[in-house]
Structure formats: C-alpha cells, structure tokens
Amino acid sequence: MSYNFDELIDRKNTNSLKYDFAAERGKKETLLPMWVADMDFATLPDVTKALVKAAEHGVFGYSEVKDNYFTILHKWFLSHYHWDIDRKWLVKTPGVVFAIAMSVRAFTKEGDSILIQRPVYYPFSEAVLNNNRKLINNPLIYENGSYRIDFEDFEQKIIENQVKLFILCNPHNPVGRVYTKEELTRLGDICVKHDVLVVSDEIHADFIHPGHIHLVFASIKEEYAKRTVTCTAPSKTFNLAGLQASNVLIPNPALKTKFKEEITKSGYSQLNTMGLIACQAAYEYGDEWLKELEAYIYENIKTAKQFIETEIPVLKVVDTQGTYLLWVDFNALGMETEALENFITEKAGLWLDGGTMFGPEGKGFQRFNVACPRATLLKALDQLKAAIASLS
Numbered sequence: 001m002s003y004n005f006d007e008l009i010d011r012k013n014t015n016s017l018k019y020d021f022a023a024e025r026g027k028k029e030t031l032l033p034m035w036v037a038d039m040d041f042a043t044l045p046d047v048t049k050a051l052v053k054a055a056e057h058g059v060f061g062y063s064e065v066k067d068n069y070f071t072i073l074h075k076w077f078l079s080h081y082h083w084d085i086d087r088k089w090l091v092k093t094p095g096v097v098f099a100i101a102m103s104v105r106a107f108t109k110e111g112d113s114i115l116i117q118r119p120v121y122y123p124f125s126e127a128v129l130n131n132n133r134k135l136i137n138n139p140l141i142y143e144n145g146s147y148r149i150d151f152e153d154f155e156q157k158i159i160e161n162q163v164k165l166f167i168l169c170n171p172h173n174p175v176g177r178v179y180t181k182e183e184l185t186r187l188g189d190i191c192v193k194h195d196v197l198v199v200s201d202e203i204h205a206d207f208i209h210p211g212h213i214h215l216v217f218a219s220i221k222e223e224y225a226k227r228t229v230t231c232t233a234p235s236k237t238f239n240l241a242g243l244q245a246s247n248v249l250i251p252n253p254a255l256k257t258k259f260k261e262e263i264t265k266s267g268y269s270q271l272n273t274m275g276l277i278a279c280q281a282a283y284e285y286g287d288e289w290l291k292e293l294e295a296y297i298y299e300n301i302k303t304a305k306q307f308i309e310t311e312i313p314v315l316k317v318v319d320t321q322g323t324y325l326l327w328v329d330f331n332a333l334g335m336e337t338e339a340l341e342n343f344i345t346e347k348a349g350l351w352l353d354g355g356t357m358f359g360p361e362g363k364g365f366q367r368f369n370v371a372c373p374r375a376t377l378l379k380a381l382d383q384l385k386a387a388i389a390s391l392s
Helices: 045-057 067-081 096-107 123-129 151-161 181-193 253-266 273-285 287-311 337-347 374-391
Strands: 090-093 113-116 134-137 141-143 146-148 165-169 197-201 228-232 246-249 325-329 365-369
Touching (some): 096 123, 096 165, 096 197, 096 228, 096 253, 123 165, 151 181, 165 181
Antiparallel strands (some): 090 246, 228 246, 325 365
8 A cells, every 4th residue: 555544643632523522522531432424544645735835825815716626626526426517516615514504595494394314414404403494204224234215205205294305315324325326216206206306415425335336316317417406525535524625516507596695695605725725636636545545444344344243243233335434233232322322431432423313213323433543443343342241
C-alpha cells in the first residue's frame, strides 16, 4: 500500500466530537469511541497540501468556485457512478442533513406526510418532526441476517397517508444495504405512480463492498430524475465532515428553484472556503487513495465478522454491503435497551451508537464504526469478547 492506514493518530485534545466530548454526552472519558461516522485516518495528502497552501495565503474572504470545480465533480460522478451530471443541476450546501431539512421545507407544508424506512439515520426523523410534518415509517424487514424492503407496505403507507416526500438512504445507514436496480426501480415506479418526490441520501456511495454496485437513484430513469434531489458529499469518503461541503444535484429546474429559495430564507449563502478547496482536491486526486482505503476497510469488516462469528457467536453481524459501519445484533443477550447500553460502556469499555437511536426497530442492535486502524478495531473486539465472557 502507498498509504499507511495502520497509523495510530492521537485525536484527543483536537476538539474532536468523537474523542473529546464524552463527558458532555454523559460518557466516561476512558471509553474507546467507535460511534460517530467519521474515520480515524488522515485524509488524502493532496487535500492537506491544498489546505496548507490556502492557509499560507492568509486571506479567507468569501469564496465561490470556477468551472474547474464542476469539471472535476463531473469526472468523478461519471467514472464512479456512471452518472453524467449537468452543471445546471448543482447546488452546494454545508451538509447533507441541511439539504434534507431544506427539502422538507421547500417541497412540503406543515402537516404533510413524509416517509422514511427505519431503522435509518436519525436526522431523517428530526428533519420531519422538527418542521412539523407527519412522520410515516415503512420499516425494513429483518430476516436471515439481512434487511429487505416491504414494498406492499411502502405503497400502502403512501396511499393511506397521502405521502408527499420519501427520504431514501442508499447505501442504507445503519443496516448496510446497497439496493439493487430492481429494488430501486420498484420504489421509483411507486413514487411516480403516486406523485411522491424523493430525497436520496447517497453520502456513503463510495464505500461499496465486492459483489455490489452503487446505482444513483436519479440515473435509472428520466422520470425519477425529474422528481429527485440527490444528496452527495466528500465528507464520509475523505473524512472531511468538519469542513461542511456537500454537492446536491437537482435536474428539475422548478424543484431546484424552490430548493434554493428555501436556502435563501434560511440566511445561508457561500460555503466554507476550506470546504470547497478540500472537496475539489479530493475529487481531483483521490482515486488511488480511495481504492486503498476501501480495500483496508473491507478487510476490517471481514476481520470483525470473522472475530465475532468465532469468538463471540452469541452476537450476529448483519450482512454489510456498503458503508464502513457494522450493524450488530445483540438481541440474543436478552437485555433491555438501558441494560445493553450500560453493558457496552461499563463492561466492554466501548462507545457505540445504540440501535434505538435509529428508531424502535433498532432495539437490541448497536452500530459499530470500523473506519479505524486495525489495531484499534482488534482492541475493541477483544474488549467486547471479554465483557461477554464475563456474563457466563
């Protein structure tokens, strides 16, 4: 490998949300954090060089992007997702969660029904409920160690509740599904039939494991593109979440106008200067770095699965097709939510994301971030093994 992902980087005392705010969140500072979805790897060196160059210039005024930014973005989307995007579709936002909230406000009114598929990334629910919309859930079906969509329930919920907007998560956080063309087409056809708009969160699209491919929902059919807001960002891929830069693609001019109007109402305009610089450098120079990173993370996933299967068989790892997050089933321990949370922190010395954070369907599960050096992962697994051994 050209890049050293085994390097242990001390992130403490850097104002890291992951490492420096345990006490503020009611946790012991000694816990090994494997929770929030950022990585313990240094970003691509070319990104650091670009940021250093900008810092040395020393002027941090308002910034925008030139043609080269879109050219680089276009090349990335074409080569990685086979999606030929148009510059007129692009709206830059400070994050995908912000884009989802703006979509809720732009395309629905208070009291309207919005559908999600729990267990799912918890800001989806917050964006709906905090804006006084009605939350409708089409729960994923968990069977045989994986999740699938209940299409009959999906359509029935849309009809019964006059759903106006569907928030899709693909790859699905936290359960790790990468949806097939057949699944996405079935969802899309139902949304077209019932005139439902789609906000598609595809932020984890660069972490697709062998045997699977990522299809941009809007790229499948023109009629899907006309009703879809596609949310992307380099933040998960290149560990840039703190730099606040996302690229939202909206092919429908009328939807794009409504979306931008809502952003204007929020008082937001230009993005963070450093975020724009980092995004451009990442997409321009990041191909080889990402290939090595993907291979390393996939080995981490295989290592964790094999360890749990052989050393902690009472736990079950859900089939992980994408993301760098494991969704682990602890239900065989027979613990209620609070008892399980206490066990994870007090006995295993770990800080994971509890499953109920992603909806009541996540009861008995934990989300486990494996985007870290292998030594860190093995330490966490050893601690978990020892804690479970202590139960017997």
